[in-house]
Amino acid sequence: MTYVIGSPCIDVKDRACVDECPVDCIYEGKRTLYIQPDECIDCGACEPVCPVEAIYYEADLPDGEQPYLRDNKRFFADILEGRDTPVGSPGGALKIPVIGTDTRFVKTHPAA
Template identity: 75%
Template sequence: MTYVIGANCVDVKDRTCVAECPVDCIYEGDRMLYIHPEQCVDCGACEPVCPVEAIYHVDDLPADWLWHLDAAGEATAGREDAEPVSDPPAVTALPARAASA
């Protein structure tokens, strides 16, 4: 099982979760962060520190966010280090999030 970062992270990328992850399985794209589904050890350390409530256990992921699991797999495929990754087309196609005031 794994945790998944969903839509609330798009254009926010707070990165608090990166500091909490004990196995460095969170990768940064241009528009959002991704949890590598094969590297996640299911510890849950990232979930409570996310200020925008973007992180869910895959079993609790809202139905309309299920595509984020595929996006994370696509973005992190073949990666073994925490270097930046390319956002998959499903993420790059999303409208820009308005800056909060």
């Protein structure tokens, strides 16, 4: 199980969760943030600090947010536009620059 960032984060990216995460597993795309599921230790530190309540424990995702579980995994597994390789599991967001792109699912989400 892992935590997932859903639709309320799109075009907000407050980053309070990034500062709170003890394992640095929250990565920044262009319009939203993503939690690396293999790096997340399920501590839940990110959830209460999110001002838009966009972070959910995987098992507690509301029905309308279910696609974000698949999409979050896709962000790390697929080759994204503008990248030569998948993001994968770099071992911490501070080790790499801001990704600067998103999955097709997030790119096509209506602007806030």
